[in-house]
Amino acid sequence: MAGRKYPLEILSQKIKLAYARLSKCDLCPRECRVNRLKGERGYCGMDAGLYISSFGPHFGEEPELVGKGGSGTIFLTGCNLKCIFCQNYEISHFMIGKRYSVEELVDIMLYLQDRGCVNINFVTPTHYTPHIMKAIFLARERGLEIPVVYNCGGYEKVETLKLLDGFIDIYMPDAKFMEPDLSGRYLDACDYPQVMREAIKEMYIQVRDMVIENGIARKGLLIRHLIMPEGIENARKILEFIAREISIHTYVNIMDQYHPCYRAADFPEINRRVSSQEYRQVIKIAHALGFLIR
Numbered sequence: 001m002a003g004r005k006y007p008l009e010i011l012s013q014k015i016k017l018a019y020a021r022l023s024k025c026d027l028c029p030r031e032c033r034v035n036r037l038k039g040e041r042g043y044c045g046m047d048a049g050l051y052i053s054s055f056g057p058h059f060g061e062e063p064e065l066v067g068k069g070g071s072g073t074i075f076l077t078g079c080n081l082k083c084i085f086c087q088n089y090e091i092s093h094f095m096i097g098k099r100y101s102v103e104e105l106v107d108i109m110l111y112l113q114d115r116g117c118v119n120i121n122f123v124t125p126t127h128y129t130p131h132i133m134k135a136i137f138l139a140r141e142r143g144l145e146i147p148v149v150y151n152c153g154g155y156e157k158v159e160t161l162k163l164l165d166g167f168i169d170i171y172m173p174d175a176k177f178m179e180p181d182l183s184g185r186y187l188d189a190c191d192y193p194q195v196m197r198e199a200i201k202e203m204y205i206q207v208r209d210m211v212i213e214n215g216i217a218r219k220g221l222l223i224r225h226l227i228m229p230e231g232i233e234n235a236r237k238i239l240e241f242i243a244r245e246i247s248i249h250t251y252v253n254i255m256d257q258y259h260p261c262y263r264a265a266d267f268p269e270i271n272r273r274v275s276s277q278e279y280r281q282v283i284k285i286a287h288a289l290g291f292l293i294r
């Protein structure tokens with residue numbers, strides 16, 4: 001279980017280092033260098049406060065993350081990626097949410113555990129790294145036993161991930177695009193493919209392949225790929241990357257639920273759902289590479 005990998009003094013030091021980064025924020029690859037402690041906001045749109053849109057047991061995640069009690073999902077406000085097709089755009093782009101203290105977040109985590117949730121699932125956590133680290137530290141001291149999931153878009157700095165080492169049990173990044181043209185067009189991040197690859201390698205170093213006990217995910221890496229319209233080649237490149245550079249035993253969730261949201265209508269090529277034929281084609285590629293797709 002995370003939190004026991006390093007002595008408490010080291011974890012405390014890591015939390016301090018993470019908070020210090022807020023004064024010239026470079027927590028994520030955007031490197032806005034704004035002083036969030038003085039109320040300035042960068043690309044993610046957030047100052048140094050902690051803002052939560054909603055929280056509660058969630059049953060729509062992978063079965064191993066849900067169990068009987070659900071995944072204790074905490075939707076955080078703002079985003080460092082802001083995809084133009086975002087399905088949670090009210091939270092990420094319009095920044096719907098309410099301010100909470102870290103101590104209140106700890107109460108929420110313990111409440112979710114008491115309700116029977118099988119994990120704490122931080123959705124879009126990157127720009128709140130310091131708050132999350134501190135909350136996990138305090139919650140463990142107060143009896144949090146269930147795993148903590150870092151559910152992110154894959155646009156993470158290795159340096160920041162190294163601070164998170166010892167706090168996170170399950171990394172659940174998206175792997176969205178392998179082509180800079182596509183990530184520039186839809187995510188405003190031409191460097192996404194390179195950044196995502198390095199980030200996932202670091203996550204794998206920290207937590208390795210997924211460990212599932214009695215049907216429940218305890219620790220490890222879970223990569224999600226949302227197939228895009230006309231996205232078969234992109235999916236192939238992502239799966240080849242995972243097979244060759246991470247592990248053929250990686251828990252990969254290939255998702256077909258893309259539907260045009262937010263500004264997707266401005267991009268005709270992605271203004272439709274993914275066909276069942278496209279989905280089947282990607283699954284075939286995954287099987288040919290040797291993945292066990294659940």
Ligand code: SF4
Pocket residue numbers: 025026027028029030031032033034041042043044045046079080126127
């Ligand atoms: S976390 Fe926000 S302010 Fe900091 S570098 Fe990333 S986008 Fe910019």
